[in-house]
Amino acid sequence: MISGKIGNLELKVVDVKQTHIKELSYFKLYLGDRLLGNCNYFSGRGYYPDWLEIDYYPWIRELGLEEEFFKVIYNFLSKKGRLFVTYDKDKETLEMIMKGYSAADTPLGFSLLKAGFTWFKIWYFPEGGNEGSPKIQANKPLDENTAIKELEELLEDVKSEKVKEWINAKRKSRDFTI
Secondary structure, three states: OOOOEOOOOOEEEEHHHHEOOOOOOEEEEOOOEEEEEEEEEEEEEEEEEEEEEEOOOOOHHHHHHHHHHHHHHHHHHHOOOEEEOOOOOOOHHHHHOOOOOOOHHHHHHHHHHHOOOOEEEEOOOHHHHHHOEEEEEOOOOOOOHHHHHHHHHHHOOOHHHHHHHHHHHHHOEEEEEE
């Protein structure tokens, strides 16, 4: 399960509950003594990759630890793993998405990008509203070639010069942690 240190705080999984689906469990994720989110984790089956969904409380951004947190999640997921992060409690990300910015342009999306995720989708109404709150999907690339291709495609969508510069630097350095 997910574990590690972020800053001086311990990342902890609490209250794990198994579901009727053997690959799916629920749990709470804490950093120190504060709740980061309620999670659903699917460990994968056959050609379905693993995925983690976090009903996210973005207080960690104020501590400057958000990217480091998502890096732990990135390293936890397998290649092609999916991460779903709700943004309804993240006022700045929510406002930017409603104004038409891409996921990677938002504070949440940029943290996900810097953590290693290279493909994004905004779910405004997941499964017609039956699959929880609006969320950003961030996928872990299969390999370096996929990462480069996805970053090139992402360049067409982002508006922020800061994000564009970061993507171009990453593509040139070919420094991927897949």
